[in-house]
Amino acid sequence: MRKLFLFVLCASLFLGCKKEDGEETATATADTAKTEAPAEIADGKYIEIGKKALAAMTSGEMEGWTASYADNAKYYWNAGDSLIGKPAIDKYWRDRRMNVIETISFKNDVWLPVKVNKPQNTEKPGIWLMGWYQVTAKYKGGSSMTQWMHILYHFDDNDKIDQVNHFVDRVPIMAAMPPKK
Incomplete structure (x- = not known):
């Protein structure tokens, strides 16, 4: 009952x-x-793009590293320096990886893909991949440094990186580089 x-x-x-x-x-x-949210979690495929880029940089395979960049990409550092266009980005990082950095590795990486529906400040709408990781780099003729870095990748409609914002502390980098002659 x-x-x-x-x-x-x-x-x-x-x-x-x-x-x-x-x-x-x-x-x-x-x-x-x-009630569309200003932002939401994006597709996990963008995490794989970020991980592949770090793996290519580690191995020195620069074609693989630049494969995910759009031709009109812009690369900004927190100090205000920038590179405009895929050829300039490729030239800078290829030279740096082949002639300045002996070895580089990334660990403890954390990724968050986000789709910005309604910008809340100055960010562009669309897909962003936020990454945090610990970098250890040994410089040719110098010593090594380890630090945490933060990077933001923005993707265009073709899933190519069209903007990078890279946050680094230049003090440990400059301290590890060999003295200028």
């Missing part, structure tokens, strides 16, 4: 709360359109 009573009570609540056909779907769609 007790089970029957609980069943009837639950069924009554369920049926009493049910909306007319179509009403629930229309309301949910209208509510969703009104």
